[in-house]
Amino acid sequence: xxxxxxxxxxxxxxxxxxxxxxxxxxxxxxxxxxxxxxxxxxxxxxxxxxxxxxxxxxxxxxxxxxxxxxxxxxxxxxxxxxxxxxxxxxxxxxxxxxxxxxxxxxxxxxxxxxxxxxxxxxxxxxxxxxxxxxxxxxxxxxxxxxxxxxxxxxxxxxxxxxxxxxxxxxxxxxxxxxxxxxxxxxxxxxxxxxxxxxxxxxxxxxxxxxxxxxxxxxxxxxxxxxxxxxxxxxxxxxxxxxxxxxxxxxxxxxxxxxxxxxxxxxxxxxxxxxxxxxxxxxxxxxxxxxxxxxxxxxxxxxxxxxxxxxxxxxxxxxxxxxxxxxxxxxxxxxxxxxxxxxxxxxxxxxxxxxxxxxxxxxxxxxxxxxxxxxxxxxxxxxx
Amino acid sequence: xxxxxxxxxxxxxxxxxxxxxxxxxxxxxxxxxxxxxxxxxxxxxxxxxxxxxxxxxxxxxxxxxxxxxxxxxxxxxxxxxxxxxxxxxxxxxxxxxxxxxxxxxxxxxxxxxxxxxxxxxxxxxxxxxxxxxxxxxxxxxxxxxxxxxxxxxxxxxxxxxxxxxxxxxxxxxxxxxxxxxxxxxxxxxxxxxxxxxxxxxxxxxxxxxxxxxxxxxxxxxxxxxxxxxxxxxxxxxxxxxxxxxxxxxxxxxxxxxxxxxxxxxxxxxxxxxxxxxxxxxxxxxxxxxxxxxxxxxxxxxxxxxxxxxxxxxxxxxxxxxxxxxxxxxxxxxxxxxxxxxxxxxxxxxxxxxxxxxxxxxxxxxxxxxxxxxxxxxxxxxxxxxxxxxxxxxxxxxxxxxxxxxxxxxxxxxxxxxxxxxxxxxxxxxxxxxxxxxxxxxxxxxxxxxxxxxxxxxxxxxxxxxxxxxxxxxxxxxxxxxxxxxxxxxxxxxxxxxxxxxxxxxxxxxxxxxxxxxxxxxxxxxxxxxxxxxxxxxxxxxxxx
Numbered sequence: 001x002x003x004x005x006x007x008x009x010x011x012x013x014x015x016x017x018x019x020x021x022x023x024x025x026x027x028x029x030x031x032x033x034x035x036x037x038x039x040x041x042x043x044x045x046x047x048x049x050x051x052x053x054x055x056x057x058x059x060x061x062x063x064x065x066x067x068x069x070x071x072x073x074x075x076x077x078x079x080x081x082x083x084x085x086x087x088x089x090x091x092x093x094x095x096x097x098x099x100x101x102x103x104x105x106x107x108x109x110x111x112x113x114x115x116x117x118x119x120x121x122x123x124x125x126x127x128x129x130x131x132x133x134x135x136x137x138x139x140x141x142x143x144x145x146x147x148x149x150x151x152x153x154x155x156x157x158x159x160x161x162x163x164x165x166x167x168x169x170x171x172x173x174x175x176x177x178x179x180x181x182x183x184x185x186x187x188x189x190x191x192x193x194x195x196x197x198x199x200x201x202x203x204x205x206x207x208x209x210x211x212x213x214x215x216x217x218x219x220x221x222x223x224x225x226x227x228x229x230x231x232x233x234x235x236x237x238x239x240x241x242x243x244x245x246x247x248x249x250x251x252x253x254x255x256x257x258x259x260x261x262x263x264x265x266x267x268x269x270x271x272x273x274x275x276x277x278x279x280x281x282x283x284x285x286x287x288x289x290x291x292x293x294x295x296x297x298x299x300x301x302x303x304x305x306x307x308x309x310x311x312x313x314x315x316x317x318x319x320x321x322x323x324x325x326x327x328x329x330x331x332x333x334x335x336x337x338x339x340x341x342x343x344x345x346x347x348x349x350x351x352x353x354x355x356x357x358x359x360x361x362x363x364x365x366x367x368x369x370x371x372x373x374x375x376x377x378x379x380x381x382x383x
Numbered sequence: 384x385x386x387x388x389x390x391x392x393x394x395x396x397x398x399x400x401x402x403x404x405x406x407x408x409x410x411x412x413x414x415x416x417x418x419x420x421x422x423x424x425x426x427x428x429x430x431x432x433x434x435x436x437x438x439x440x441x442x443x444x445x446x447x448x449x450x451x452x453x454x455x456x457x458x459x460x461x462x463x464x465x466x467x468x469x470x471x472x473x474x475x476x477x478x479x480x481x482x483x484x485x486x487x488x489x490x491x492x493x494x495x496x497x498x499x500x501x502x503x504x505x506x507x508x509x510x511x512x513x514x515x516x517x518x519x520x521x522x523x524x525x526x527x528x529x530x531x532x533x534x535x536x537x538x539x540x541x542x543x544x545x546x547x548x549x550x551x552x553x554x555x556x557x558x559x560x561x562x563x564x565x566x567x568x569x570x571x572x573x574x575x576x577x578x579x580x581x582x583x584x585x586x587x588x589x590x591x592x593x594x595x596x597x598x599x600x601x602x603x604x605x606x607x608x609x610x611x612x613x614x615x616x617x618x619x620x621x622x623x624x625x626x627x628x629x630x631x632x633x634x635x636x637x638x639x640x641x642x643x644x645x646x647x648x649x650x651x652x653x654x655x656x657x658x659x660x661x662x663x664x665x666x667x668x669x670x671x672x673x674x675x676x677x678x679x680x681x682x683x684x685x686x687x688x689x690x691x692x693x694x695x696x697x698x699x700x701x702x703x704x705x706x707x708x709x710x711x712x713x714x715x716x717x718x719x720x721x722x723x724x725x726x727x728x729x730x731x732x733x734x735x736x737x738x739x740x741x742x743x744x745x746x747x748x749x750x751x752x753x754x755x756x757x758x759x760x761x762x763x764x765x766x767x768x769x770x771x772x773x774x775x776x777x778x779x780x781x782x783x784x785x786x787x788x789x790x791x792x793x794x795x796x797x798x799x800x801x802x803x804x805x806x807x808x809x810x811x812x813x814x815x816x817x818x819x820x821x822x823x824x825x826x827x828x829x830x831x832x833x834x835x836x837x838x839x840x841x842x843x844x845x846x847x848x849x850x851x852x853x854x855x856x857x858x859x860x861x862x863x864x865x866x867x868x869x870x871x872x873x874x875x876x877x878x879x880x881x882x883x884x885x886x887x888x889x890x891x892x893x894x895x896x897x898x899x900x901x902x903x904x905x906x907x908x909x910x911x912x913x914x915x916x917x918x919x920x921x922x923x924x925x926x927x
Binding site: 033034035223226228229230232234235236237238240373375377380 | 659661662664665666667668707708710711712713714715716717718720728732733734828829830
């Protein structure tokens, strides 16, 4: 690992690769260019956006309507004449469904979803034309039925050429909070902005001129991004990678015409937000980044297979450092139940089948991301 | 303080203070220093007030209130302080600050730090504890011992507060507040006394010398040693003066004083009113603005005090202190997680020298763009001590709208200079500022403006060059640059204003400065030990 991963004139590098003569027009929102004295072949970025791709449900995607959360289910269970007081007084409704946070995890429906029967969850079952990542790193959008969990041998054989679907959208597609105007979109980058989650990228293109692979690093950082006066993360921050090596992910890839695509790699990054303290574990992931020499911005997609246990920890149980779950209020706010989601994920999982059971242990997912130039530093000892 | 007595005490205090501060109240048998003629009064600048309070009472005492704006004259707030007065509303603020300080000092929480004895409320005029407190802090605040009358009037305050039902601590609070709102504290008052060496001539009295020296080098009130030296008359003896100057120059507090000098010279007080377009310059946060100033001050301290290097080289210096927030402005990596690292720009970098620092580039720019004109003006005024006249009253600003269609500042300003009414002054400023155009309105590096490659060629007094480094080199070799620093430091120090004394002294100081290799420490020492620096031209009426 080198000391400072961005020792580069980012633009000089990109321009050289892309055949641009010089630095492009600095747009009004641009954050300057690298000091002319910097040289090297490694570019660094800090992500300013990292979002699930949730295209929104079409009119025929959820024929039975959206899923219902705990509050809605409770109200639906009451005779119409008894609903009114709860509908008028949200606090009364909250009290009726308490506790939201359980001291005893055994009692918590979100801490132990597998211990409860499947209450059912409406998912998108019809053919969908949505973004998927092909094996060559390109994006496709052809209409397809839900992926099925393949046989273990078939999955292993196909992996190198397999299109990574976005089955997780099928799971969450009929959830109110995951629609484009819902809570998930509204809070999409809040974990980055509030400093809970900092993700760094480094692109070492030193071998690219010789036609060899580009090395890409994806790291978590324990340091928050710095927010500018426009409310967005600032470029050119110096950010150290997290000390834990499990959050140092390296992939090899190719850079052509300003588009970087990687081979398959496993990814672990810190996934934190509010009370959540977890990690995102994607298996056999691929990254596609477009590097814009005019603005210095890198944007693209990360596709992969989300390990189900990691998903359950971060997106169903929503566990904090103490092991307590805040899954129930989150599920209610979005409009689903924890066991419902748990079983839906199991049903639609399409990756890494267990040789013993044949059940898939991961589910395909697609994230969009955007990064601005940054200096990616080696891990630093705690002060 | 108890509400029941508040108005009575306030009324009483006003009367007592009026009496204490009015010359008519001074009896004929006043002590020597009170008889001395006042020749100058300098209102403490905001930073001097703060530093003085911090040095007298410690950092734990907070100052609550709003200062009257300092006044800049001859490029400096320090020079303007000789012309500044106190308005009625300004006095209200000083009063509020004085009361606030007194309340903290004599409040239950901190009182023990300042009042080591137990005051007796029975008879303040005969209580050694009260007298010790007031005389001690009075001397620190007035920068000389209190006269008997000055002390007595404060003892009166204590007695009368007690007489109307207040406690002795409340009495002391009012007495201390009266010291803090007295002109003798708010102004550095310089007085002269008959010069025993030259019949009919006058000289600054020792305490005035001590204060001038202390505010010059430390930007604060004289310390105990300096007051003792003044009391012993050592400051009138060249050797005694040299000893004290050497002590002050060797002290770490010199850095505080020089920071104040540099901040004043570079107009950092105007950072407070500096605003930038939040969308265009998102990096310009309040933290970054603070760090920018700190970087420049650290650079100057390092170069001029720590390294005792040639002043002229600060314009070509390649390294500067850097910290994480500033790294985002300079677009360079900063490995140290906290604090400052020295960062050396490479030869290939467009940056180098003081003028490429973001503090100066931000300060002399518009809210939404750079400004070659403002940057050129700043260089002329600050580093060459030249005066560029303001725009004429009948200037046609609508011309600007026509120029706005041009893509680059160079093109806009070239058209500008084609107007005869603008050309006269703009040709003095623009060719300098245009060499800094690779730095935008907050000092971030760029190579293009509106898609056009930025041309950074320029000139200074006939010398042609390109870019910030070229400008730095030209300034470092410009004859006026060291002369200007001498002039600035001299004015900052508050030396004699008499033109003939000034001219001779400045010539001599400039020659010494050159001979010393342009070392600031030598210049400070030269000024502070120069007899002429303390010269006064006002003769004392011996019969007064």
